[in-house]
Amino acid sequence: MTTLKIDFVSDIACPWCAVGLGALEMALERLQGDVQADLHFQPFELNPHMPPGGQDLGEHLTQKYGSTAEQQTQIRQTIAARGAEVGFEFHIGGRGRVYNTFNAHRLLHWAEGQGADAQHALKKAFLQAYQGRAECIEDAQVLLAAVAAAGLDVAAAQAVLDSDAHTAEVRERQQFYAQAGIRSVPAVIINDKHLISGGQPVEVFEQALRRIASGEVS
Incomplete structure (x- = not known):
C-alpha cells in the first residue's frame, strides 16, 4: 500500500471542484488496496472581494467572463452531466447567486484538526449545500447546518465564526x-x-x- 499526500486546492463556489472531487474519490475507490490518500483541502477564493449578499449568478458570469445566458445554460448542462457521472447532483438552474466563501474556508481549516475525515466530510457538506441545494453559503446557519451534517461540533464551529480564528492561517495558505x-x-x-x-x-x-x-513518475 502506497500513501500519497493529496492537496485538493479548491473553492466551494466552483462547480468543477465538486466534479473533480467526485472523480478523485472514485479513482481512489478503484485503487483501494494499492493506494491510500492523505487528503487535505486547501483554500482558494474565486471571488475574494464579493460583498455581503453576493451577486446574481448570471450577472456575475457575464461581467467576469463575458458569457451570454445561452452559453451559461450550455455550460451548466455540461457540468450537470459531468456531476452525474461521479454521483453529484447539481441544483437545477444553478446556484442562483455567488457568495463570499471565506468563512467556509475558515471552518474547513478548523475541521482539519477535528479528526480523520472530518475536513473531507465538511467539504462535501458545503458542496451539497451550495452547489447541490443553492443555499446561501455565507449564511452562518447554512454553514452550521453543514457542520452538523458532517458530524462535527456545532458549538465549536459557532465559536470560530464569532471570532477571527483561522483567518491568518487561511490567508497564508491562499498566498x-x-x-x-x-x-x-x-x-x-x-x-x-x-x-x-x-x-x-x-x-x-x-x-x-x-x-x-508505482514510481513510474518520479
Missing part, C-alpha cells in the same frame, strides 16, 4: 498556492510536486495516481 502559480481550481497536487488541473474524468485521476504510486 502560498497563489505564489506557487495556482490560478484556477480544482488544482490537485500529489506529494507536493505533481499537479492535476481541472475537473478531470475518473480515468485521468486513476492513471495519474497509479503511475505516481
Whole structure:
C-alpha cells in the first residue's frame, strides 16, 4: 500500500471542484488496496472581494467572463452531466447567486484538526449545500447546518465564526498556492510536486495516481 499526500486546492463556489472531487474519490475507490490518500483541502477564493449578499449568478458570469445566458445554460448542462457521472447532483438552474466563501474556508481549516475525515466530510457538506441545494453559503446557519451534517461540533464551529480564528492561517495558505502559480481550481497536487488541473474524468485521476504510486513518475 502506497500513501500519497493529496492537496485538493479548491473553492466551494466552483462547480468543477465538486466534479473533480467526485472523480478523485472514485479513482481512489478503484485503487483501494494499492493506494491510500492523505487528503487535505486547501483554500482558494474565486471571488475574494464579493460583498455581503453576493451577486446574481448570471450577472456575475457575464461581467467576469463575458458569457451570454445561452452559453451559461450550455455550460451548466455540461457540468450537470459531468456531476452525474461521479454521483453529484447539481441544483437545477444553478446556484442562483455567488457568495463570499471565506468563512467556509475558515471552518474547513478548523475541521482539519477535528479528526480523520472530518475536513473531507465538511467539504462535501458545503458542496451539497451550495452547489447541490443553492443555499446561501455565507449564511452562518447554512454553514452550521453543514457542520452538523458532517458530524462535527456545532458549538465549536459557532465559536470560530464569532471570532477571527483561522483567518491568518487561511490567508497564508491562499498566498502560498497563489505564489506557487495556482490560478484556477480544482488544482490537485500529489506529494507536493505533481499537479492535476481541472475537473478531470475518473480515468485521468486513476492513471495519474497509479503511475505516481508505482514510481513510474518520479
